[in-house]
Amino acid sequence: LMVWLRRCTHYLFIVVVAVNSTLLTINAGDYIFYTDWAWTSFTVFSISQTLMLAVGATYYLTFTGVPGTATYYGLIMTVYTWVAKGAWFALGYPYDFIVTPIWLPSAMLLDLAYWATKKNKHSLILFGGVLVGMSLPLFNMVNLITVADPLETAFKYPRPTLPPYMTPIEPQVGKFYSSPVALGAGAGAVLSVTFTALGCKLNTWTYRWMAA
Numbered sequence: 001l002m003v004w005l006r007r008c009t010h011y012l013f014i015v016v017v018a019v020n021s022t023l024l025t026i027n028a029g030d031y032i033f034y035t036d037w038a039w040t041s042f043t044v045f046s047i048s049q050t051l052m053l054a055v056g057a058t059y060y061l062t063f064t065g066v067p068g069t070a071t072y073y074g075l076i077m078t079v080y081t082w083v084a085k086g087a088w089f090a091l092g093y094p095y096d097f098i099v100t101p102i103w104l105p106s107a108m109l110l111d112l113a114y115w116a117t118k119k120n121k122h123s124l125i126l127f128g129g130v131l132v133g134m135s136l137p138l139f140n141m142v143n144l145i146t147v148a149d150p151l152e153t154a155f156k157y158p159r160p161t162l163p164p165y166m167t168p169i170e171p172q173v174g175k176f177y178s179s180p181v182a183l184g185a186g187a188g189a190v191l192s193v194t195f196t197a198l199g200c201k202l203n204t205w206t207y208r209w210m211a212a
Contacts, residue, residue: 013206014060018073021052022080027087029099032147033183039180042144045049045101046137046184050192053077053103054132056122057110058199063206065113074107095149102139106132110196129196133188 028049031041057070081100088098106194109131111125117123 004117010063010206014063015075017056017059019080021056022084023208025049025052025101026081026084028101029081029114029143032097032144033204041179042137042141043184043187046140046180047191049101049103049140050106050133050136050188053106053136054110054129054192054195055199055202057107058128058196059202059206061109061110061114062121062124062200062203065119066118067111070106070110070114074103077103094148094153097153098145099143102143103136105139108137119166123191123198129193131197132190133190133192134185136188137181137184140202160178190208 025045025048028045031038031045034041053074057073060073061067061070078100085098085100089095110128113128113131114120114124117127
């Protein structure tokens with residue numbers, strides 16, 4: 001009975017972490033609406049996405065000990081977000097304006113770091129964390145530049161149901177330096193090591209709680 005109780009608790013934790021990660025990053029692709037501060041929003045959202053992916057995926061990965069589970073976790077987040085982004089489509093925005101953050105390649109790198117270092121947690125934290133932090137802004141910028149011109153589309157499909165802070169306005173001088181990718185990747189490379197360590201620690205705490 002206790003074995004099954006612990007096992008069910010583990011899966012409950014995974015669902016809670018995955019759902020909350022997605023909820024906290026559900027608007028992470030919406031820097032496209034902040035047309036005057038798009039690059040600043042992109043940088044901030046890059047860090048928030050790195051946090052939620054690294055913590056959740058590392059927790060899941062180290063709990064199961066099976067390389068590949070981080071990618072599975074990233075897939076869960078992606079599918080949840082696709083469903084949620086359907087709301088923008090329902091409001092009338094075209095598909096090529098809706099941005100769903102790209103987590104999968106970064107999650108795959110996390111799995112690769114864990115597998116290549118023979119499941120060494122310290123290497124996972126250091127190498128995996130840096131890889132996730134540096135790769136996520138890069139993949140999401142590629143994602144962004146494939147989208148239809150945000151300013152033109154935003155004004156073409158205005159919706160009165162949007163709250164004021166989401167209403168697209170004419171761009172000003174809101175660029176966060178000149179390279180949001182470099183800034184996001186630089187900050188991510190440092191912070192994601194801490195995020196990954198937190199995922200490992202969360203796993204330890206979960207084990208202790210379930211073993212009590």
